[in-house]
Amino acid sequence: MEQQFDSRYQPEQYVEIILPEWAKNATVYELNIRQFSEEGSFRAVERELPRLKAMGIDIIWLMPVHPIGKLHRKGTLGSYYSVKDYFGVNPEFGTEEDFRNLVKAIHDAGMYVIIDWVANHTSWDNALVNDHPEWYRKSRKDTFQSTRWRDYDDIIELDYSHPGLRQYMTEALKFWIREYDLDGYRCDIAGFVPIDFWENARGELDAIKPVFMLAEAEDRELHRKAFDATYNWTLWNILHQLALNERSVKTLTEAYIAEHVSIFPKAGIRLNFIDNHDKNSWEGDQYSNFGAALNTATVFTVMMDGMPLVYSGQESGLDRSLEFFEKDPIEWESYQNQKLYTKLFTLKHKNKALWNGNYGGEMVRIVNDKMDEVISFVREKDGDKVLTFMNLSHKSVTVQFDTSFDTGMYTELFTEKEHKVPETVILTMDPWEYLILHREAQI
Structure with a gap:
């Protein structure tokens, strides 16, 4: 399909938001609290912060910390992404005080913390279902509906045509910045929520403190006023195809990088990854997906412009898919990949050529x-x-x-x-x- 260009688009002028200075050469660690330890708690995470800092991690992304719905729950423990209360802390992980202590410990270690935010949908037993049923999308039968065309029957979709919902969700986002001193958000399926909502919310959040916003989406338009970083799903797919010997390198260089450097805003940061909770849970692990190419693909995700991501357990050679709705703790063993990450991230921190967005050098x-x-x-x-x-x-x-x-x-x-x-x-x-x-x- 022919690329449609926005008439407002200029490579160096398109992005209007300002990346927090502390994110200029940052790396990200996605932390699956439930599976991170046998305890699966905020306190257990605290104990590992010195190791993550030494590995070169700058931003800790905590998967959703909110209470999980019980009605139509999947499995025993349910999905993180079935949110019952946007203002609460999941007791599975600990207390509000435990969470405050974790945020402080992350900051004291010289790192930053963002949490997952699920704006598109809620659990069936979220209080909004009774308080504001009009804020939800309805099916042709005038019943609540789960995310369309997907097997997500433990959640129901919100409808952002209602100003009251927009105000409620914006205030909830501001609450966690004010009350817990968070540094931003990773926003689940951000493209399913109207972009003007995100743009307004970003402005209100930045009025409190400079935040870092990561969208689970690839759209370049999200970078203009809302998000600092977006997912690089395309890069993962191409590297995976190369690892399977299904594509020529020209698929990477001519079908992707050539377009990327030509039309993607330079200030817009791509999140580069080999694994994350979606890939690991449903599509195999880092070894089954990349085989002998794993280290090479990992190195490439740091050398290419973008912000590198490590998913919980990758540094210790995670070689299986973690259960998503049940307890299934990571087996921490040799930390066989940690040395590679440390070497790469040390270079990223000191060499400006590898910095993020406009701070770094073009490929x-x-x-x-x-x-x-x-x-x-x-x-x-x-x-x-x-x-x-x-x-x-x-x-x-x-x-x-x-x-x-x-x-x-x-x-x-x-x-x-x-x-x-x-x-x-x-x-x-x-x-x-x-x-x-x-x-x-x-x-």
Whole structure:
């Protein structure tokens, strides 16, 4: 389908909101409280904060902390996303005081905290059902309806044509910022809720404190006045196809990145991920989805512009789908992937080329002679520079790169050895092999 351009769109002027300064080089950790420990509590999360901070995490995203509906509940414990009370704390995880203590502990550790917000629907036994039944969508039979065309029969949809609902939901969002000092929200299926609601809410939240807003959606329009970051579902799908050997690298470079750098607002941040609760719960785990390509795909999600996400357990080699409606705690063992994340996030924090949105450098192609198998690009900002060379294929290749614009001395990220880059680089690369070279401006 032909891309429709907004006449207001200018790459450097489209985004009107201002990213909080603290998010300029931030990383995100999605924390599944129920499965994060045997206890499944706020207090248990507190104990792991020093480890997450040391790994390089900046923003803790807590999956919904609200009480879960009981009517038409799925499974024993129900879905986080079936909200019974927008102003309450789920007793499964602890008390309001426990939650306050967790938020303070996150801040004291030098990190920030956002919570999941479910604006599109509620549980069947949310008080709004009796207090304001007119705020809900109705079926052709004039009955409450679950999210259309999806098997979500434990929830019913709200109708944002009602000003009263908009005011109620905005006040609820403001409540958690004021009362608990949260730093923002991850907004569930944000595209199902009218964009003008989000734009107004963002303005009212920023009047309290600068917030960070993440939308579970891909629409670039969400970045104009509402959201700092949106999901990069497309990138996950393409990397998954490459890992399965179903696509050429040109699917990534020409069908995605070329469009991304041309029409997506530079200030708009994409959330790059290998796993999250949706993928893990319903579509396999990081190993079944990426196999031998896992580390390469992980590295790419940090080298490409965007904000990297780690889902609970990935750092410890989570190799199964966690139950969603039952207790199924993560088995914390060797933390086999934690060293990789720490190395990548340390570079992201110090090298401006990898920073987020307008703070970072644009992806510029380095031409090579194996474009079907190998991707190569440079990012540069204020004298900081990162070169990325990746064999995104199942076969060994000998490849020549035109590095005439990028000559000089660099440090290889993982070996920490010095590399001199001449005008032409020739590499023989094993399947899924990568080379990351970086240098920082001399102060």
